[in-house]
Amino acid sequence: MIHKILLAFLLFANLKSIAQSKINVSGNTDGNASSIGIDYLPFYVEELGINEKPPLNATAFKSEFTTNLPQCVTVKADSANYYLLIIKEQDDNVVLRKGQTEIAINNEVNFYTKQGKLLGVGGGKNAIQQSFYNQFKQEFADNYDSLINQSKNKTIDAFEDELFTLKKKKLNWLERAKQENPFVNYIASLIKKEINYAYYACLLGHAANDCMIKKTTFCRALPGSISEEIKQLELNSDELLYSDWYRKFILNYVAYYGSEVLAFKSPGNYNDQAREEFKLMDAKLTGNTKQYALAKLLIYCCEKIEYEPAKMMLNKLKDIDKETKVYKFVQQRCSPALAAKASEKKTEKTIAKTTNSYPVLTNQEGKEVYIDQFKGKVVYIDFWASWCGPCRQQFPFSKKLHDSMSKKELDKIVFLYISIDDNEATWKKAIEQNNLQGVNAISRGGWSSEVCKFFNITSIPRYMILNKSGKVVEQDAKRPADETLRDDLLKLMAE
Numbered sequence: 001m002i003h004k005i006l007l008a009f010l011l012f013a014n015l016k017s018i019a020q021s022k023i024n025v026s027g028n029t030d031g032n033a034s035s036i037g038i039d040y041l042p043f044y045v046e047e048l049g050i051n052e053k054p055p056l057n058a059t060a061f062k063s064e065f066t067t068n069l070p071q072c073v074t075v076k077a078d079s080a081n082y083y084l085l086i087i088k089e090q091d092d093n094v095v096l097r098k099g100q101t102e103i104a105i106n107n108e109v110n111f112y113t114k115q116g117k118l119l120g121v122g123g124g125k126n127a128i129q130q131s132f133y134n135q136f137k138q139e140f141a142d143n144y145d146s147l148i149n150q151s152k153n154k155t156i157d158a159f160e161d162e163l164f165t166l167k168k169k170k171l172n173w174l175e176r177a178k179q180e181n182p183f184v185n186y187i188a189s190l191i192k193k194e195i196n197y198a199y200y201a202c203l204l205g206h207a208a209n210d211c212m213i214k215k216t217t218f219c220r221a222l223p224g225s226i227s228e229e230i231k232q233l234e235l236n237s238d239e240l241l242y243s244d245w246y247r248k249f250i251l252n253y254v255a256y257y258g259s260e261v262l263a264f265k266s267p268g269n270y271n272d273q274a275r276e277e278f279k280l281m282d283a284k285l286t287g288n289t290k291q292y293a294l295a296k297l298l299i300y301c302c303e304k305i306e307y308e309p310a311k312m313m314l315n316k317l318k319d320i321d322k323e324t325k326v327y328k329f330v331q332q333r334c335s336p337a338l339a340a341k342a343s344e345k346k347t348e349k350t351i352a353k354t355t356n357s358y359p360v361l362t363n364q365e366g367k368e369v370y371i372d373q374f375k376g377k378v379v380y381i382d383f384w385a386s387w388c389g390p391c392r393q394q395f396p397f398s399k400k401l402h403d404s405m406s407k408k409e410l411d412k413i414v415f416l417y418i419s420i421d422d423n424e425a426t427w428k429k430a431i432e433q434n435n436l437q438g439v440n441a442i443s444r445g446g447w448s449s450e451v452c453k454f455f456n457i458t459s460i461p462r463y464m465i466l467n468k469s470g471k472v473v474e475q476d477a478k479r480p481a482d483e484t485l486r487d488d489l490l491k492l493m494a495e
Helices: 123-139 144-150 156-180 185-206 224-231 244-261 270-284 287-301 307-320 325-350 389-403 424-434 450-455 485-494
Strands: 005-011 021-029 036-040 060-067 071-077 080-087 102-104 117-119 378-384 413-419 439-442 462-466 472-474
Touching (some): 123 185, 144 185, 144 244, 156 185, 244 270, 244 287, 270 287, 270 307, 270 389, 287 307, 287 325, 307 325, 378 389, 378 450, 378 485, 389 424, 413 424, 424 439, 462 485
Parallel strands (some): 005 117
Antiparallel strands (some): 036 071, 071 080, 080 102, 378 462, 462 472
């Protein structure tokens, strides 16, 4: 049965700069809805299932909240979306009286099947905005999943040609429609951005086709010209978080360029991929867009990655989520996995690595290397592989750390590089290319190698410190890039 809903909107306060405004959303249903849900930024991320549920008194409902402007608000009856309100102080070209609202409609719903009406101040202009967006969505009913599925057997050039033609058709329609209606400047500007993000979201998605076999998010690079275009795009358009196209673009962007750092090769587990995605979003994203992307990453990977990076990312989400609602939701979803990992970590730390039976390694001359042979010196171990991009990024810092020490200090420490490569020739070539100064050894077998099994290593780069007695004192030590590492090593050397 088709629901009907009458809505009245009132903006109570309109404060300046970063001050917040009080918004009241109220209305009546036709009696067929059993619940009402209201989402607003930063909570308007429907995949996360976060929304307000005002009490429904018979058919009437009312919700009041305080938030920054501009703001997106979605009103839902049961599982059906009705209105996406974009509330601003004023439009650049259509000046509205204080207290009025600008309205756009959620792009996933065909509103022609829902006979809703808008009431209250500004209802006429709002209805024009609604109608305009409906016309656009009726004219172009494409969606991400269908376009990507259709592209599986196409070259990137052929797919790009199709996408460009579709993008041009949409932009031409938008320009013609704008000329016929002088009251749609703001919603038209959002639609134009959506069109662009849809185009690049699909190009990024094409690069992920057929990657499941390699167990990596992306397994091939886009042509350089396309990649450069994407890098020039604006990444932080919080007002577009209501758009499934924009959200898909942001998630694809983070995953693609995180995979690029790993040379589009499977990292063997999700730790390295998650780490690169987090570093990228922490550096590139801001505001609600960053909060959304981090929340999605955590929900996807908190069961797949180690305790430390999962906890670190969750703490970062807590820092940026001033309302704490998204943080609490993600914490609840991830807490069972984190609790289990914390327990494993505690158990792991109680097992002292004091054995004299460390795995036997092999050096470049094919001779055996024993970790125990370095007793009497501090040992800083770097677990790496030739295919590991993040490992190679740390090597210049390793050299800087090595060169910063005097000859007397170097007599008290061993820099031990343990590769888990399968191919010795590739390993030796990487040593030469990266000019690794120290003792180089290999434990073949990748994640199944003896050192990985013995030290429970599930991601690289991984660093470990042994004291002069040969005991592990830092199971997950600081990276060479950490400037405080040198002091830590000197203290151990002085013991």
